[in-house]
Amino acid sequence: MARKGGEYGLSERAQHLLKVLVQRHIRDGQPVGSRTLTRESGLSVSAATIRNVMSDLDELGYVVSPHTSAGRIPTEKGYRFFVDSLLTVNPLQPQDVERLKIQLDAEAGTDALVDSASNLLSSLTHYAGLVTLPRRDHAALRQVEFLPLSENRLLAILVVNEQEVQNRILETERPYSESELRQISNFLNAQFAGKDVLDVRRQLLADMKHHQAHLNELMGSVISVGEKLFTDTPREEDYVVAGQTNLMEFAELSNVEKLRGLFDAFARKRDILNVLDRCLVADGVQIYIGQESGVQIFDGCSLVTSTYAVEGEAVGVLGVIGPTRMAYDRVIPIVDMTARLLGTALNRSR
Template sequence: MLHKPRNPAGAHRPVLSELSERSREIFRLVVDAYVETGEPVGSRTLSRLLDSSLSPATIRNVMSDLEEMGLLFSPHTSAGRLPTDLGLRLFVDGLMEIGGLTEAERAAVDGQCNAVGRSMPEVLEQATTMLSGLGRCAGMVVAPKSERPLKHIEFVYLGPGRALVVLVTEGGMVENRLIDLPLGLPASSLLEATNYLNSRLVGRTIGMAQQEIFQELETARAELDDLSRKVVEAGLATWSNGNKEGALIVRGQAHLLDEVTEVGDLERLRSLFAALETKEQLLKLLESADHADGVQIFIGAENELFGLAGCSAVISPYRDSQRRLIGAIGVIGPSRLNYARIIPMVDYTAKVIGRILG
């Protein structure tokens, strides 16, 4: 179930120093049980889990105090307790122990993000699918317009009227676009177009050189025949048009649907994914990532976008070697995400992608 508890009116934001050791332990066990099962936990269950000999009555009193502080709530009159969004935030910020990844886990991420023989979109899609596979979450990556200096560009003949534009960036990423060609185009025109663009694009981004190239073409200063000129124009236009907007890749939405128990929850999830697809929300996510030094955690109602569906998100920016923001990657899931495992995995995956970008 995708719970959307709210904090009691007028409740202040508690801090760890306000909790006794006993309260901390009981609160931690409630959160652990929630992450594990998604179900409320009662005083009798807690009394069996605690090392001390606290009675169920004493535990109920402690849970009542935690509820008064806005850290727990009871979904039903006679049910046990669940953590609120505020409670989860306190737990993540102060009580949760986040370990590093094992060597095997690091190797698995490195292998999944291996860029050899794959384009950057393929690498990002694989990384997103991998994060989704952590369980009970959807993997997400936001990739803005790619503007990397080029190392090589080439036109590859595919058949009558068709060619492939292959671009290799200085970081070794390979990107491809299909273009239409004039029928009867000789192979010499493709070679001429390839040589012309390589002489002007290597070491520069398409955005940096595009205006200069079009100006050359318009003033007939480019020493190209008519067919080669059409190849150059088609290649630049196709690449630029296909790369104007950022992209959102989401994989594993079915994990979120597994948590849905009510029709209203399903509608909220649909609204969430519809909102994420909009350019405005993409820009907001990128802007938020650009101001972050590392992993950002959005828990339920804390964030308008994810609170809409009672979800949480763990997102980290990935940057190039000059620390320029390239995009953001992370997961969206129910508020009972396994934060302790997912946070270091998202953080490391973002760093690996940054290293690939160079």
């Protein structure tokens, strides 16, 4: 939920100058100096006043000087305030909506629709677009058992549907005794037997996010091991990504090591899927700025996502990955509309 600027301790003048600075930096990617702000802010104040406001914003952590020049750029905190309280999002242009409708043709089939959606997200935003494949079949958890192996490794035996057995070796943060593993499996079987495996994973992630500060020792172990198990369990949903090379066009992401890490993350998929799992249990458009994603390689990047639904149930996530200085006012409605139209097309294709 967006908060008013006063809750952040910012005057209306400071908010306005921060908005101008963020918009200018998004546009050209360069530090913004007080002279530019004086010219573009439209405020009848002196350059000295603007420098004082910038100094205050710097001390509060909303902007930073990347080097010895007087220019400043937004921090992740500055972007978050901008997105929550200062951003104006306009609806898509009719031609963009029509383009989405034409490309997301219900006659194309599920895989083709997902592929089209990822390419559309990339081409319309000039960032990387990704779409998870919709979950297809119901995979009901029947039973789970654990056996300790060596050190921080254990064997998980997972029975789904009527008779499908999956064996998984898990790397845990600490060793677990047979007694602890028995307690964990008893709890999981009692609470989740008969439920969809994806729903179990989402519930564990939600519990971990909202109740971690109040967990007892057993529940802490259940969530730690259970989240590891159900995140690592082979799943039907995957994702397709388009436009990764677009990220090479942004100077802040063009470092060879940075690009290698990002492309490795796209290839491994697990880190990204873990973030998307959190998006699947949330309503509306979600925005992760830099370290908010919890994935180190996404520092300097932002992820804007939305769920798409079939028959009223969220079955997948789509979104855009780009630099933190992305054009949020344009990306947000593109992601939102693409999610709505993809869901509509998938409903019609059934």
